Amino acid sequence: MPLPILLLAWFPPSLIPAAARVPRYKVTQAVPAAKRVALPEVRGDDDRPLVVIDAGHGGVDPGAVGPDGLREKELTLRIAREIRDGLLAGGRVRVALTRDDDRFLVLRERYGVARRLKANLFISVHCDAAAASTATGASAYTLSEVASDKEAARLAARENKGDVIAGMNLGQARGDVSSILIDLAQRETMNLSASFARLLGREATPLMPVKANFHRMASLMVLKAPDMPSVLFETGYISNPVDAAFLASDDGRDRVARSVRRAVEAYFARRMAAR
Numbered sequence: 599m600p601l602p603i604l605l606l607a608w609f610p611p612s613l614i615p616a617a618a619r620v621p622r623y624k625v626t627q628a629v630p631a632a633k634r635v636a637l638p639e640v641r642g643d644d645d646r647p648l649v650v651i652d653a654g655h656g657g658v659d660p661g662a663v664g665p666d667g668l669r670e671k672e673l674t675l676r677i678a679r680e681i682r683d684g685l686l687a688g689g690r691v692r693v694a695l696t697r698d699d700d701r702f703l704v705l706r707e708r709y710g711v712a713r714r715l716k717a718n719l720f721i722s723v724h725c726d727a728a729a730a731s732t733a734t735g736a737s738a739y740t741l742s743e744v745a746s747d748k749e750a751a752r753l754a755a756r757e758n759k760g761d762v763i764a765g766m767n768l769g770q771a772r773g774d775v776s777s778i779l780i781d782l783a784q785r786e787t788m789n790l791s792a793s794f795a796r797l798l799g800r801e802a803t804p805l806m807p808v809k810a811n812f813h814r815m816a817s818l819m820v821l822k823a824p825d826m827p828s829v830l831f832e833t834g835y836i837s838n839p840v841d842a843a844f845l846a847s848d849d850g851r852d853r854v855a856r857s858v859r860r861a862v863e864a865y866f867a868r869r870m871a872a873r
């Protein structure tokens with residue numbers, strides 16, 4: 599029998615040096631959030647207001663998955679591009695996308711990119727999901743500490759999970775608090791966000807399936823910028839075959855883009871008039 603084992607067996611545990619008892623190895627894991635993301639391209643004429651469109655999810659985060667395997671991250675990117683093209687065709691605003699490919703961004707990076715670009719409006723594009731395949735229609739969310747209803751609370755819980763990949767919370771790598779505290783300075787921004795959400799409901803209603811209570815409120819992390827009006831647009835249910843087919847069709851995406859373009863143009867026309 600080899601000598602070291604004899605020694606360990608003979609000495610009482612308190613006499614064995616600590617270093618010999620503790621396994622010495624370290625697990626390291628690369629965290630993508632550590633790098634500051636590059637700013638995306640801004641398109642459009644210089645002096646126009648800037649709208650940042652955020653295609654929800656991406657990369658390792660597929661978002662919700664439809665019954666036929668359609669992934670939210672793919673739909674949101676296609677819809678975001680259509681919205682961008684529609685807005686640029688209108689010529690009234692400049693547009694940037696937080697992502698124009700299949701990449702992962704933590705929620706803070708999404709509104710962070712828009713703030714660094716000094717965006718005047720931020721629209722995060724998503725597709726809803728529910729256990730009941732009959733759930734249908736688009737809705738728009740603005741920031742509130744208190745959810746407007748149970749479904750809004752469930753949606754916030756799901757969408758805020760975008761930062762948690764394989765059990766690691768990438769969004770809070772630098773010690774952010776998890777709760778969303780709303781400053782009084784945010785009130786003006788919240789009012790502007792709500793006014794855009796109402797305009798979006800008005801413009802979307804004749805063009806696409808929308809919920810009866812279109813504008814809702816929830817504590818959504820991606821809407822947290824204190825100084826930039828922000829809306830999360832749930833364009834329809836990926837879990838509903840009819841909604842999913844609508845959003846996957848050219849005509850459906852064109853209708854979503856037209857709704858957003860009309861609402862954006864009305865919103866900035868009002869803002870100019872108010873000055």
Ligand code: ZN
Nearest residue numbers: 654661724725
């Ligand atoms: Zn989503």
